[in-house]
Amino acid sequence: MVQIQQASEGAMDHAIGRRRRIGILILAAAAALFIPITDGGFSRASGASAKARPEPHCDRTQFRIVVDVGHSLEAPGATSARGISEYEYNLRLATQIEQALLDIGFGQTTLLVTDGPALPGLFKRVNQARALDAQLFLSIHHDSVPESFLKLWDVDGVERHFSDAFKGHSIFVSNDSPEYQGSLRFGRMLGTHMKARGLQYTPHYTEAIMGKRRRQLVDAEAGVYRYDQLIVLRHARMPAVLLEAGSIINRDEELESGSSERRASITAAVTSAVEEFCAYTPKMVAKPAPQMRVPKPRGVRQASARSQSHR
Ligand SMILES: [Zn+2]
Numbered sequence: 001m002v003q004i005q006q007a008s009e010g011a012m013d014h015a016i017g018r019r020r021r022i023g024i025l026i027l028a029a030a031a032a033l034f035i036p037i038t039d040g041g042f043s044r045a046s047g048a049s050a051k052a053r054p055e056p057h058c059d060r061t062q063f064r065i066v067v068d069v070g071h072s073l074e075a076p077g078a079t080s081a082r083g084i085s086e087y088e089y090n091l092r093l094a095t096q097i098e099q100a101l102l103d104i105g106f107g108q109t110t111l112l113v114t115d116g117p118a119l120p121g122l123f124k125r126v127n128q129a130r131a132l133d134a135q136l137f138l139s140i141h142h143d144s145v146p147e148s149f150l151k152l153w154d155v156d157g158v159e160r161h162f163s164d165a166f167k168g169h170s171i172f173v174s175n176d177s178p179e180y181q182g183s184l185r186f187g188r189m190l191g192t193h194m195k196a197r198g199l200q201y202t203p204h205y206t207e208a209i210m211g212k213r214r215r216q217l218v219d220a221e222a223g224v225y226r227y228d229q230l231i232v233l234r235h236a237r238m239p240a241v242l243l244e245a246g247s248i249i250n251r252d253e254e255l256e257s258g259s260s261e262r263r264a265s266i267t268a269a270v271t272s273a274v275e276e277f278c279a280y281t282p283k284m285v286a287k288p289a290p291q292m293r294v295p296k297p298r299g300v301r302q303a304s305a306r307s308q309s310h311r
Pocket of ligand 1 (some may be wrong): 071141142176
């Protein structure tokens, strides 16, 4: 700064021109370094960084994505403010996402519907995803709150629990996953596309009042949290993300979550994120998928994967 003020006009022009060129070089270098972090992918890669990377290409007919319906008929997860099971919400949204992916050419999309008790069901999901050699695993859920937040209200003469304290979706990835970076990349893409459609994530998982459910927000723009212990995420051998699509214990958001407009917005965000993610996923060499050994309790039926492959 001082040097430029003391220099002659010509020297100043030269110095400014040189600073601009250096500035552009620094910006280009910074762009090359930070594009995967700031945009959740490589979609805005340009200049020198684009030259170094292969052209984005996605073979939709070959990309294998598993859309997991969270919970099961027998262990249906949370109960909404109006007494509807989370599983019902998950199944409806996940089915719509599966259909939308099939409609745009992702022919190897599998809707994973699991039955039976909760814990064994989680390992069954992981094994199914491994057996399918999936390149992306997306688990669909709807959120509730810790019991201490619950209040009572009357719904058609029945006493129900609700909490209007929080609303919004949230996206989780596990740092214990061997595919943490890929998971985070897809999580960011998904969060960015949700945001672009006016959907807001909930920041309340960072608050101390959440106690043991408190999570680290790893991307405050896209709304991606770390939840390392989640079985379906940490044991997956492919990029894996869990989406809490909205809070169904919140009376307003339950109504929104049940609307076709809301489901259409979320579905559009997911399909856009999958398109973007697929474009930069290297072709995978098929290899045997090791299965997890889990003791099978009596009376547990096999998970059913409803594949609608267009092969
Ligand atoms: Zn759930």
